[in-house]
Amino acid sequence: MTSVDEPARPNGRIRDAARTQAEILDVATREFARAGYDGARVDEIAARTRTTKRMIYYYFGGKEQLFTAVLERAYGVIREAEQRLDVEHLDPVAAIRRLAELTFDHHEQHPDFIRLVSIENIHGAEHIAASERLGKIGSPALDVIRRILAAGQESGLFTADVDAVDLHAMISSFCFFRVANRHTFGALFGRDLVAPDQREHYRAMLGDMVIAYLTAERAAD
Amino acid sequence: MTSVDEPARPNGRIRDAARTQAEILDVATREFARAGYDGARVDEIAARTRTTKRMIYYYFGGKEQLFTAVLERAYGVIREAEQRLDVEHLDPVAAIRRLAELTFDHHEQHPDFIRLVSIENIHGAEHIAASERLGKIGSPALDVIRRILAAGQESGLFTADVDAVDLHAMISSFCFFRVANRHTFGALFGRDLVAPDQREHYRAMLGDMVIAYLTAERAAD
DNA sequence: GAGTTAATGTACGAACCAGTACGTTAGTCA
DNA sequence: TGACTAACGTACTGGTTCGTACATTAACTC
Numbered sequence: 001m002t003s004v005d006e007p008a009r010p011n012g013r014i015r016d017a018a019r020t021q022a023e024i025l026d027v028a029t030r031e032f033a034r035a036g037y038d039g040a041r042v043d044e045i046a047a048r049t050r051t052t053k054r055m056i057y058y059y060f061g062g063k064e065q066l067f068t069a070v071l072e073r074a075y076g077v078i079r080e081a082e083q084r085l086d087v088e089h090l091d092p093v094a095a096i097r098r099l100a101e102l103t104f105d106h107h108e109q110h111p112d113f114i115r116l117v118s119i120e121n122i123h124g125a126e127h128i129a130a131s132e133r134l135g136k137i138g139s140p141a142l143d144v145i146r147r148i149l150a151a152g153q154e155s156g157l158f159t160a161d162v163d164a165v166d167l168h169a170m171i172s173s174f175c176f177f178r179v180a181n182r183h184t185f186g187a188l189f190g191r192d193l194v195a196p197d198q199r200e201h202y203r204a205m206l207g208d209m210v211i212a213y214l215t216a217e218r219a220a221d
Numbered sequence: 222m223t224s225v226d227e228p229a230r231p232n233g234r235i236r237d238a239a240r241t242q243a244e245i246l247d248v249a250t251r252e253f254a255r256a257g258y259d260g261a262r263v264d265e266i267a268a269r270t271r272t273t274k275r276m277i278y279y280y281f282g283g284k285e286q287l288f289t290a291v292l293e294r295a296y297g298v299i300r301e302a303e304q305r306l307d308v309e310h311l312d313p314v315a316a317i318r319r320l321a322e323l324t325f326d327h328h329e330q331h332p333d334f335i336r337l338v339s340i341e342n343i344h345g346a347e348h349i350a351a352s353e354r355l356g357k358i359g360s361p362a363l364d365v366i367r368r369i370l371a372a373g374q375e376s377g378l379f380t381a382d383v384d385a386v387d388l389h390a391m392i393s394s395f396c397f398f399r400v401a402n403r404h405t406f407g408a409l410f411g412r413d414l415v416a417p418d419q420r421e422h423y424r425a426m427l428g429d430m431v432i433a434y435l436t437a438e439r440a441a442d
Numbered sequence: 443g444a445g446t447t448a449a450t451g452t453a454c455g456a457a458c459c460a461g462t463a464c465g466t467t468a469g470t471c472a
Numbered sequence: 473t474g475a476c477t478a479a480c481g482t483a484c485t486g487g488t489t490c491g492t493a494c495a496t497t498a499a500c501t502c
Contacts, residue, residue: 055450
């Protein structure tokens with residue numbers, strides 16, 4: 001009954017700290033995203049790895065720090081994606097639209113990340129505050145927006161008074177809401193915001209919205 | 222929200238089922254909003270009322286049903302607010318802007334409700350699905366949007382191809398994100414989206430965005 | 443190839459927590 | 473006024489869950 005015959009370590013390394021840590025992070029990401037911080041179970045996370053609960057405490061210290069590590073890695077992924085942004089060869093209008101579309105795509109492709117951010121907000125962003133790494137990650141996307149915005153405003157294509165952080169918030173709002181609130185929105189209004197056949201519609205809607213806002217003639221004040 | 226502000230009548234009834242239930246709901250709303258569904262403690266909710274845990278089970282059946290009851294009441298409040306909407310005497314542009322502003326205000330004034338909705342989405346809207354009451358509440362706001370939109374489109378002020386549910390999603394996105402994600406956004410970008418001195422700025426931004434979108438000339442396709 | 447340490451597994455405990463068995467009292471009405 | 477019932481309180485339980493003490497082994501160093 002014992003002997004689920006493991007190949008008695010012929011050449012492969014049984015002990016691999018990096019692999020064990022990565023596996024724990026993978027599983028923990030799924031579990032935290034699925035059930036929330038308090039809903040997730042350390043025992044359950046351990047059971048879904050090839051190692052034991054002991055290793056979670058050995059490498060991460062505890063549930064709280066594990067969640068922080070999960071967040072750090074998740075934010076690292078989007079930072080990397082943002083660093084690969086390549087839209088500045090386009091004219092400002094096309095560049096902003098493209099940037100919005102890539103943001104849209106990234107949100108759609110990483111629902112677990114969206115859920116983690118929701119969860120972290122429920123907890124007042126205390127883990128981000130406690131993390132040295134997360135405190136100081138800038139947003140490459142923000143720099144890109146800043147430059148496109150400046151170019152568009154200089155050429156007179158965009159209205160002058162739009163701030164990059166605000167625009168980022170506007171774009172993120174739409175992308176985030178569509179994924180994060182799809183369950184309640186679907187239940188209450190009978191429309192699945194993430195339905196595949198609606199994808200292009202909402203992607204275009206976001207671009208239209210942002211461009212309309214940036215190019216609209218604002219009432220002088 | 223029907224809060225319990227009853228001045229503990231000296232010779233009056235000690236036993237008051239309605240008051241006890243309302244008090245439990247008040248406290249539960251705060252606790253669930255504060256800590257999430259799994260983070261909230263039934264004992265803690267009971268301790269913060271003038272009654273005991275026994276009464277929670279007596280009136281609501283369990284934690285799950287209590288949370289559903291909290292959601293039902295919270296959604297009831299916004300439905301009531303939406304029924305008091307009075308913007309249709311305005312021209313379509315002003316009416317939509319006003320509607321967006323009122324949505325903005327309501328989100329700002331009910332952060333607990335926003336948190337409950339976030340929490341419910343983490344749990345896949347399963348409580349809404351299980352609730353008979355919540356399944357069938359329409360949105361009065363949606364009807365208002367529909368009518369304003371139709372008027373605006375008929376008069377040629379608005380572009381023809383905008384759907385009411387989509388517009389509602391757009392407006393809600395911005396309002397929701399600003400409140401729900403203020404912690405992570407603030408921690409990462411150093412900007413408090415809910416800072417009082419930024420309130421008018423973001424309120425105007427929302428209105429500008431929606432009006433720009435509705436009145437923009439879309440590229441024909 | 444002996445010693446050292448990083449990595450891993452096992453078993454357990456103490457606190458916590460949702461839910462309940464059972465007893466009590468206030469208010470009502472015949 | 474006495475019986476009945478809705479409303480309420482106390483005390484407990486059984487299972488869960490985070491965390492840890494202790495044992496063990498793989499792999500590296502010299």
